Amino acid sequence: MTKPKIKIAIAGATGRMGRMLIEAILLSPNLELVGALEHTNAPQIGEDAGAFLGKKTGISITADVALGIRQADCLIDFTRPDGTLHHLTFALQAGVKMVIGTTGFSEEQLATISAATKKIAIVMAPNMSIGVNATLKILTEATRLLSNGYDIEISEAHHRHKVDAPSGTALKMGEVIATALGKKLADVAVYAREGHTGERKLGSIGFSTMRGGDIVGDHSVFFIGEGERIEISHHSTSRQSYAQGALRAAQFLQTQTFGLFNMQDVLGI
Secondary structure: OOOOOEEEEEEOOOOHHHHHHHHHHHHOOOEEEEEEEOOOOOOOOOOEOOHHHOOOOOOEEEOOHHHHOOOOOEEEEOOOHHHHHHHHHHHHHHOOEEEEOOOOOOHHHHHHHHHHOOOOEEEEOOOOOHHHHHHHHHHHHHHHHOOOOOEEEEEEEEOOOOOOOOOHHHHHHHHHHHHHOOOOHHHHEEOOOOOOOOOOOOOOEEEEEEEOOOOOEEEEEEEEOOOOEEEEEEEEOOOHHHHHHHHHHHHHHHHOOOEEEOHHHHHOO
């Protein structure tokens, strides 16, 4: 007996990630596109969600969230914090699960998402790439091995349109490293250096950020000792890896009723 397709709605359907997700869904035999959301003033409202590919899907891009997720099993959202929280309200009402790849949430917004997971299942991760999540696992082990005698610095680079810094992925790397050290990132993170900063504080984790052009996402962690430097890096050359990870997360959610999950849960790491 053929399994029914998982019905997916996409928020931010005309953005870079939205289009990548729509294309991936249309190529998947196990998934079905049932909704495409955009903000009220988007010029593509009313267009077919597959128009950018020259395909007709029968799904019109809409700003009506309730309508857009009406048939969905899962809503995938890579928009911005305020938009994601707006969509979450409707997902809660409709009992629609969510995959959230948005970054830059405030503590209050994160608390709202956490409360929602008492009623619906959500996968939330700053980076859906399978490679990035494998890198996080590697960083845990590397930190344990290099916890003494090495200074730790995290560098990240993204395209000129990214609005938050450091990136959610860089912060997640910092959290993973801090946890492996038995510390809280907030207690050891250094996000900016300027002027007479004094010597580097022992045990701190430094961050540096670059923005420019069309860089999809580069992340490197440096363990810097006396006479040697270890670098662990991940470079994204396409958003395809994020899209595939998000769709894998949507499939994972089909076996979950409620709760908050991350990509480590999805991948069984």
